Amino acid sequence: MSLRPFQRYFALLARYLRPQWLMALLMALLLLVSIGLQLENPRILGDFIDVTVKQGLSQTLILVALLFLVISLLNQAVFVASEYLCEKVAWTATNALRSDLLAHVLTLDQGFHKSHTQGELLERIDGDVNDLTNFFSKFVVHMLFHLLLLIGILVVLGSIDWILSVSMGLYCLLVAGALTWMRRPSVDRWVMARQASSEFFGFMGESLQAAEDIRGNGGLNYVWQNFYQRFSRWYNTTCYAGWSGGAPWIISQALFTLGRVLGLALGAYLWSIHIASPGTVYLIFLYSNLLMQPLDKIQWQLQDLNQSESCIRRIDGLFKTSSAIQDGPGAHLAPGALAVSFEQVSFGYKQDNPVLQDVSFQVPAGHVLGIVGRTGSGKTTISRLLFRMYDPQSGRICLNGVPLTEMRLKDLRQRLSLITQDVQLFDASVRDNLTFFERTISDEQVLAVLAEIGLWDWYQVLPEGLDTRLGPTGNGLSAGESQLLAFARVFLTQPDLVLLDEASSRLDPLTEQVIEKAVDQLFAGRSGIVIAHRLATIQRADEILVVEDGRILEAGPRATLAADPNSHFARLLQHEQGEVFV
Numbered sequence: 056m057s058l059r060p061f062q063r064y065f066a067l068l069a070r071y072l073r074p075q076w077l078m079a080l081l082m083a084l085l086l087l088v089s090i091g092l093q094l095e096n097p098r099i100l101g102d103f104i105d106v107t108v109k110q111g112l113s114q115t116l117i118l119v120a121l122l123f124l125v126i127s128l129l130n131q132a133v134f135v136a137s138e139y140l141c142e143k144v145a146w147t148a149t150n151a152l153r154s155d156l157l158a159h160v161l162t163l164d165q166g167f168h169k170s171h172t173q174g175e176l177l178e179r180i181d182g183d184v185n186d187l188t189n190f191f192s193k194f195v196v197h198m199l200f201h202l203l204l205l206i207g208i209l210v211v212l213g214s215i216d217w218i219l220s221v222s223m224g225l226y227c228l229l230v231a232g233a234l235t236w237m238r239r240p241s242v243d244r245w246v247m248a249r250q251a252s253s254e255f256f257g258f259m260g261e262s263l264q265a266a267e268d269i270r271g272n273g274g275l276n277y278v279w280q281n282f283y284q285r286f287s288r289w290y291n292t293t294c295y296a297g298w299s300g301g302a303p304w305i306i307s308q309a310l311f312t313l314g315r316v317l318g319l320a321l322g323a324y325l326w327s328i329h330i331a332s333p334g335t336v337y338l339i340f341l342y343s344n345l346l347m348q349p350l351d352k353i354q355w356q357l358q359d360l361n362q363s364e365s366c367i368r369r370i371d372g373l374f375k376t377s378s379a380i381q382d383g384p385g386a387h388l389a390p391g392a393l394a395v396s397f398e399q400v401s402f403g404y405k406q407d408n409p410v411l412q413d414v415s416f417q418v419p420a421g422h423v424l425g426i427v428g429r430t431g432s433g434k435t436t437i438s439r440l441l442f443r444m445y446d447p448q449s450g451r452i453c454l455n456g457v458p459l460t461e462m463r464l465k466d467l468r469q470r471l472s473l474i475t476q477d478v479q480l481f482d483a484s485v486r487d488n489l490t491f492f493e494r495t496i497s498d499e500q501v502l503a504v505l506a507e508i509g510l511w512d513w514y515q516v517l518p519e520g521l522d523t524r525l526g527p528t529g530n531g532l533s534a535g536e537s538q539l540l541a542f543a544r545v546f547l548t549q550p551d552l553v554l555l556d557e558a559s560s561r562l563d564p565l566t567e568q569v570i571e572k573a574v575d576q577l578f579a580g581r582s583g584i585v586i587a588h589r590l591a592t593i594q595r596a597d598e599i600l601v602v603e604d605g606r607i608l609e610a611g612p613r614a615t616l617a618a619d620p621n622s623h624f625a626r627l628l629q630h631e632q633g634e635v636f637v
């Protein structure tokens with residue numbers, strides 16, 4: 056049998072139990088005490104029988120009975136204390152593992168996140184770890200506890216007669232071998248069951264998120280059908296994995312019965328050759344019975360390990376998934392407005408499906424670039440590349456002449472801000488939603504920004520001011536108000552390059568006018584990129600880029616292009632009446 060899975064288990068255990076070594080030590084001590092007490096009680100019972108046979112009812116008998124009671128009570132108290140410690144150790148370890156997994160998943164690139172549903176990731180971060188609770192607490196402790204108990208029983212049996220410990224020891228080896236051999240096949244079945252559960256939760260997450268659209272578009276039947284199919288698959292694979300553990304259980308019960316018979320037979324044999332008294336024969340029977348307890352528990356733990364192993368494999372796999380976007384060495388960018396350059400950039404979300412081809416343009420520091428183009432022409436992709444959500448397949452992108460790949464991701468993203476039409480709000484206070492949990496931003500700064508962008512009236516009716524909770528996904532805010540909050544965030548972070556991707560698309564003309572003034576202030580002393588369908592929203596742009604099918608159709612200073620009647624941009628302007636879409 057390969058030792059690799061065990062190396063994996065112990066690496067994981069060592070990593071998450073080491074910080075709690077004191078608690079784990081205490082747990083081990085209680086364990087030893089409990090073993091001692093469990094081994095002592097049958098001895099007392101044996102003495103009780105021998106005293107009864109020799110002396111009949113006597114004071115010694117009462118003392119022996121009282122001792123038996125005290126030790127039983129003590130054993131229960133030790134058991135409760137050790138269970139408490141097990142739970143504590145397990146929760147601390149699994150919580151640390153959960154946060155490490157979450158931190159790792161958050162560093163993974165956009166490509167990874169687009170190819171996994173939120174529900175699936177939740178199940179992998181929480182569901183898989185949840186199933187390891189027993190592994191972290193009971194597995195080690197119980198395996199250790201029951202192995203020690205098993206050794207203790209064999210030693211005690213050896214103290215009666217060596218034949219007892221040798222024969223029962225051989226029997227234990229036989230049972231352990233059989234259980235290990237039967238354990239392997241069901242691991243893969245548990246992996247399938249875990250995958251089916253991730254897919255089920257992935258689907259549920261997606262459906263709940265889109266509940267409004269599904270109801271509105273009559274898609275309930277589709278949801279029910281899929282719910283049923285995925286749930287059936289989860290149920291069937293879990294049952295299949297569970298049943299595959301049934302055969303080892305039945306065989307182990309048969310082996311345990313064999314062990315009890317062996318104990319009785321050995322006791323009878325020793326009694327027949329006058330080595331054992333009736334009390335000792337009973338003692339041998341009790342210890343043989345007691346031997347079944349560690350064997351049974353070890354068997355159950357090995358069953359549980361099947362499930363744990365499937366989770367450990369998946370957790371391992373997640374940890375081994377690395378981001379396609381690697382952090383740069385940390386090139387420094389001078390403070391102030393940033394110049395942007397795209398140099399022959401080509402990119403596709405899939406290798407053989409180019410979305411941008413040979414795109415080159417420059418935005419001098421402090422200038423604003425307007426990007427226009429038809430739906431699906433690649434405008435948003437340009438902003439994603441600038442944020443290094445993805446890396447281009449060829450060409451390079453620079454800020455102030457420094458390639459993005461040379462910069463630390465954190466430094467890069469601190470210098471840029473992006474507002475899109477999809478504003479992500481959190482179930483947190485208005486303050487936290489605006490400052491993105493940054494405590495160094497004062498309330499005065501927040502209030503000044505709210506007044507500046509026309510949200511003062513909205514703020515004044517908030518029941519608890521900045522402490523008002525917005526509720527899940529910004530409950531209670533209109534789409535336009537959410538977009539205004541996104542503007543407020545950017546005002547507070549003071550970036551050096553601002554990207555607006557259809558940022559004012561959900562605002563009414565009056566609110567847009569208010570925001571426009573604020574945006575003029577925002578662009579002062581900064582560089583900007585504005586992606587827009589409505590030409591009116593790129594009035595302030597210095598340069599214009601017209602994109603079509605992932606290529607640059609036209610580029611140049613806005614004034615020059617507007618003045619050239621042959622330019623594509625001028626033709627678009629000529630056709631613009633009110634709201635004309637490009």
Ligand SMILES: Nc1ncnc2c1ncn2[C@@H]1O[C@H](COP(=O)(O)OP(=O)(O)OP(=O)(O)O)[C@@H](O)[C@H]1O
Nearest residue numbers: 169404405410428429430431432433434435436437
């Ligand atoms: N995550 C993704 N995975 C695969 N293909 C994508 C992904 N995002 C966008 N695309 C595809 O890339 C192309 C360009 O998309 P992009 O969002 O950049 O266009 P756009 O010009 O911003 O469109 P719109 O004006 O509608 O926002 C489209 O064909 C789109 O289907």
